[in-house]
Amino acid sequence: MTIKAAYLCMALSSLSACVPYPHSVTRNPAIEGRVLSAETGQAVAGAKVELDIHSDESWAYDTVSDAEGRFAFAEHRDYRLFALLADGPPCGATLSVSAPGYHSRHCTWMSPFWCSSGPIQLPRLMLQPEHIAISEEEAVEDFWSCLESATETVN
Incomplete structure (x- = not known):
């Protein structure tokens, strides 16, 4: 370790722990899901799925759902x-x-500290057809609402 790096680590250690070696930090976990119509339960092919991550830096990824409505981010x-x-x-x-x-x-x-590293499964991410009115609150949801949608059972 160079003298500069040692001094930097000592200065930072007064604030928190310092790891002076290369290590891996998760930007985003693996995310898999399936886009379905809330009205019919059928797969929505060709849906554009965008993932935006904001931390100390920002990253953006996008993909399109396949014929079965499936999508994945590595x-x-x-x-x-x-x-x-x-x-x-x-x-x-x-x-x-x-x-x-x-x-x-x-x-x-x-997430209050770094990005989550556990994989995320959204097997039933439901989209409402345009002819059904929804409120602005329903359009932007927290993650738990999206998970609840994914775990609902169809009767």
Whole structure:
């Protein structure tokens, strides 16, 4: 370790723990899901799915659902030389889903320290058809509302 790095680590250690070696930090976990029509329960093919991550840096990814309505984002990681373990930056994520003939849906979630690393499964992400009115509150939901939608059972 160079003298500069040692002094930097000592200065930062007064604020929190310092890791003076390359290590991996999760940008976003693996996310898989399926986009379905809330009206019919059928797959929505060709839905645009966007993932925006905001932490100490920002990243954006997008994909399109396949014929079965399935989509996936691979886990992404960054390598860092130093990390402030006790003071990791908060991480905000927004998953936006849009398709012709449907209202857009936005699922947002926050993590107070770094980004979550556990995989996320959204097997039933429901989109409302445009002919059904929804409020602005229903269009932007927190992550738990999106998970509840994914775990509902169809009768």
